[in-house]
Amino acid sequence: MKTTKTKTTTVDPFYYDETSFFHFDESNMYDLDFATNDFFENMLFYEKVLHTIHVTYDIVSCISFFINLFHLFVLTRKELRSNLVYMVMIGVCLCDFVQSLGTIVLCTMTWGIVYSIEPCYDGTKYYHAIVDVLAETSQIFGRRCSSFLALYIAAIRALSVMFPMSNTIAGLMTPKYGFLIQAILGIVCAAWSSVFFFKTKIEKIIYCDVLQKTPSYVPYHYISGEKWEMQYIMFDGYMAISVSVLYILVAAALVGAILKAERIRRNVSGDQFTNTYKLVIVMAVSVFISEATYGGLYYFNYHIFQGYDEQ
Known part of the structure; x- marks a missing residue:
């Protein structure tokens, strides 16, 4: 400073x-x-x-x-x-x-x-x-670190469900x-x-x-409102958009793995489907809305309203 x-x-x-x-x-x-x-x-x-x-x-x-x-x-x-x-x-x-x-x-x-x-x-x-x-x-700091950790949780859960017998995943x-x-x-x-x-x-x-x-x-x-700050916030917004897209992809993989595992369990033991995948979908949508809104705001702020009084 x-x-x-x-x-x-x-x-x-x-x-x-x-x-x-x-x-x-x-x-x-x-x-x-x-x-x-x-x-x-x-x-x-x-x-x-x-x-x-x-x-x-x-x-x-x-x-x-x-x-x-x-x-x-x-x-x-x-x-x-x-x-x-x-x-x-x-x-x-x-x-x-x-x-x-x-x-x-x-x-x-x-x-x-x-x-x-x-x-x-x-x-x-x-x-x-x-x-x-x-x-x-x-x-x-809090906003960016929180989003990365949320993505990390989704990733490790997806990997553990997709590869339940992997020693490498177990180590992670x-x-x-x-x-x-x-x-x-x-x-x-x-x-x-x-x-x-x-x-x-x-x-x-x-x-x-x-x-x-x-x-x-x-x-x-x-x-x-200096130029460096506008560029800095723009890159921070890009990271937010990237996290939101990656979270949706990871969540989709996790939901697919959960449904596959539950289908196998149902065929073997006759258990009913759980609502776990619905919770994953709700979490994915909430993260996407939060991060994509933030990133989109600063995208438009820099690329469309840069130098104008709307900014």
Whole structure:
């Protein structure tokens, strides 16, 4: 993460705040550049929709925080934590926990609980800007690591059902090997998310709006929306789309292996079909929707709305 030096200029000809979609050119005239006329005509409507989605996401993250606490309490029982699948599920819970915690921190820091935030564009105390960048970094880490671990669980379950007599697969199902895989994925995801932290710049705000009183502290904000960040998020979205597609393929193989095994069992012992494959399908659909939506959002953000005010 970088801290830029104080600028010596007076008023920046580019004016922006979180409620404005307008750019000012050097003549102080509005410079509007939209990819679609629909967005400009229904700007307030889209703003309300995005605000609703943002608030809903914050609420769901808070709920997820406590749900994962309960899951961790159950999965860390002695009887469960020696099983490879449950070990990986503990890793998924920890990743989701970290992501939810990052969202909660971002939210609570804006409430003025830690200190009184004085209005000066989007400026905050320096440590507040640091905490925000750390929280977003934790979100990236938790989201990516969780999806990879979920794919890993599906893969090992598919292999164990497709090749039940394989000694190689049996070796891969040992807790020691599972811990190694989780450690490798954790290191890779930590390295990937740290790119965001170290490349994000924090800048001192040297002027406030003429109607705003100068704050008692020096305001800072981290610069978002730079080209490197858009490319970074785009690649993160590509990984999300890749995970969603691979998960569907692995789940399809697992469902096929389950149905084949149950058909053989039914012919031999006359047992009825179970609903295991239905649970696999539900999990696959939920993962696909979650990851594909995230990846698709940033795909359109970069390839279609790049440089436009919709972004």
